[in-house]
Structure formats: C-alpha cells, structure tokens
Amino acid sequence: MTVYGVGLGPGEADLVTVRGKRVLDAVDTVYSPGRLSRSVAREYVPESALGDLDFPMTRDPEQLRTAWRTAADVVADAAADGDVAFVTLGDPNVYSTFGHLRRTLSAFHPGVDVEVVPGVSAVTAFATALGVEIEAGTGLSLREAADGAAPTGPDRMILFKVTDAVATDEKLTAAGYDVRYGRRLFMEQGETVVTSDPTDVAERDYYTLAYAEKRGIERDLATAEFDDAGTERSA
C-alpha cells in the first residue's frame, strides 16, 4: 500500500489540486502535521478518516527524532492495511514537514511505497498575491528570514518565516532592496495582509513572507514600454 504526501496549496480549499482531491477521496486515513492543514483536509475528508499524530513544539533534535520515529511507525502501520495520505500546506517537497516523514519511513520502513502529489506552493502563489511578475530571463532565490534576519545578494528573493518584519525591513532597505510583505496569502484562516509597510505585519505570525527586489534593476522586455492605456511610451 502507499503513503501519499499531498500538497494542499496555501490554505484555501479550492486551491487543492484535482489530483490531490482524488487521492484524499481514495485513501483510508489522512494524517496532518498541524491545525491549518487539518482544517483544509477536513473540507474533503470526514473527521472519522483523520488520523492523529503528535508533534512536539520543540527544536530539540533528539525529541524531534523520537516524534518522527513514532509518527513513521503509526503511518507505516496504517499503510500495511490501506492507502494513507500525509498532507502539508503548500508543496510537500518545499520546506515541509513531509521531508522528515519520508526520510524516517525510508530508514525504518523501507518497504513502504511513497508517492508525492505536488501542491501550489507559497513560492509561486506569492507572485499573484503580491502582484509581482518574475519575468523570463530573471532569477528568483528562496531564503529564510526568521527573527529579523535579512539575507542579501540576489536581485530578487522570496523570504520565508519572516517573524520580525520591522528588523528585516530596516536591513534590507539599507542594503538597497524594495520589500513587500504577504501574510496568510490564499488562506481561509486569519487575515490576509499584503503591504509594503513592515509595521502592518510587525506582530509575529509564522505565515508571513516577503519579496525583496534590488532597487533599480534593469528590465529588458519587448513589452515593458507599453502603459496600461495600450500606448507605446517611447513612440
């Protein structure tokens, strides 16, 4: 039997993919690592099909290893009798708890088949939510910026885990970046915020990201000179 890692997308239930929904309909048990992913899954599966896994709120590697070992045992047990899904927000292979499960299963239950159903990741959903276009020919780097961190270097960066937006903003602005923030994008729970003012997202909320772009980068696009009225500015 198979363990499916199913990406649920950023949080609105209708952004679950058709394939993701099909798998959730078909499996016997659905496990989730947290409250938000559980509530999205709940839109597609009855409460009775949701399994329980216990994840401690800790960064202690020993406690985490033990918790994942137990979780993998539970999931492998269930997969002996039927197909199961482990759901995560976004995509299961992008900064996701699913990686821990996959590694632990592969170490202790190598006979269990694992398949991944990709999901709409915040890495791509941010662009629509923040009104950003990543043009062909340009680069985009993914970084973490927790606790006021401010990585620099690339022209364009998406920053996850922005937990002190004000401190991050100060440093990035000084380093020559324009920054926009997105909180709880395409999410049913909590308030969605899109802003360039870091004080709007000063309160700590894990589901906050930022897009940072170096000021003054060149745009070499055939259509860049058209304005919204359809006239060619340079004509």
Ligand SMILES: C[S@@+](CC[C@H](N)C(=O)[O-])C[C@H]1O[C@@H](n2cnc3c(N)ncnc32)[C@H](O)[C@@H]1O
């Ligand atoms: C551990 S990563 C998980 C990423 C997820 N697997 C994905 O593919 O989108 C969590 C970080 O992603 C960002 N994030 C995920 N979903 C988000 C959303 N709906 N709105 C804003 N930020 C989000 C936040 O920066 C958060 O701290």
